Amino acid sequence: MPWPKWTLPPARRAANSSTRSRKRIVEQQNPGGVLARQGYNRTSRPRRPTLLARLLVRLHFILPLLTLSRLAARVARFRGPGGVLIRIFAWLFSIDREEAARPVPRGYASLAEFFSRELKDGARIPENGEECVVSPADGLLTRIGEVNGTSHLQAKGAGYSIEELLGGARCAAPYEGGHVAVIYLRPSDYHRVRMPLAGQLREVVYLPGRRLSVNPAIIDAAPAVLATNERAALHFDTGSGKFCVVMVGALNVGSISTAFDIRTDASIPPVPTRWRFPGPRGAKCERGDYLAHFNLGSTVVLVATRDLLAWLPERQPVEEVRCGQALGQRLPVDI
Secondary structure, three states: OOOOOOOOOHHHHHHHHHHHHHHHHHHHHOOOOOOOOOOOOHHHOOOOOOHHHHHHHHHHOOOOHHHHHHHHHHHHOOOOHHHHHHHHHHHHOOOOHHHEOOOOOOOOOOHHHHHOOOEOOOOOOOOOOOOEEEOOOOEEEEEEEEOOOOOEOOHHHOOOEHHHHHOOHHHHHHHOOOEEEEEEOOOOOOOEEEOOOOEEEEEEEEEOOEOOOOOHHHHHHOOOHHHHEOEEEEEEEOOOOEEEEEEEOOOOOOEEEEOOOOEEOOOOOOOOEEEEOOHHHOOEEOOOOEEEEEEOOOEEEEEEOOOOEEEOOOOOOOEEEOOOOEEEEEOOOOO
């Protein structure tokens, strides 16, 4: 027996038609696509958290997550015979072993070493020219858009502000009304983070916090997680604008290591810490240069000033991106 054809009630069909018409009008008013997406994409349609996600969030506030993360880090550093953990991990998450710079598993002494592995030369070459802004990491692009007038980085005013994410009004001020992209690194992804565009390091800010999971299902239920977890914000100046790459720690993330001999681990006191690099002291980094890596996985947030770039209209959440893949384009400098 065939299933009956399901249709929307007339009122619902009319509402949907009206919504599509409004979307077309906005796209016509903003042919570039950047502003057109702000009110009409998945970033502005809040998903109702599932019951499981809400239960997991509650569980996160009960369990000793810091202790569990340190235990996971010890297991990952275990140098077992024959790379048993590496074999299991690579099989479980279908990791492409051919990309790794060293043979898998014998080229790695521990799971942690394999997790932060380097890739063969040419595996992540940045796309297009120097004016192209590329993804700093492999992962799932969960948000891309603009920081709205109230500074909130989640839809409908919920979630967290740019000030909360970066640890204060001074650091956040340049990015008001700017651009933001959030990339969730899954266990199967390449976990080294590279420069999205060329810039000079000006400041690294360490912000202690919790170790809550950053799985998208958890973020839907508790949007402020990215602004309350342990994180390191790396601020850069391009001469025509500023950008910041925020490395957000999570459950099972042992530490964050950077290319500038700064590491977030037990050796750093659990208090906000700043390293400033004025004038020529700041390292000059080219697009695609190694920036940092997670010792187990997490999330990267890229924030940029308003006049620095524009996102490509074809980039939409939720989609997979690779390190070096084009996300946007630098804007011309007004003379």
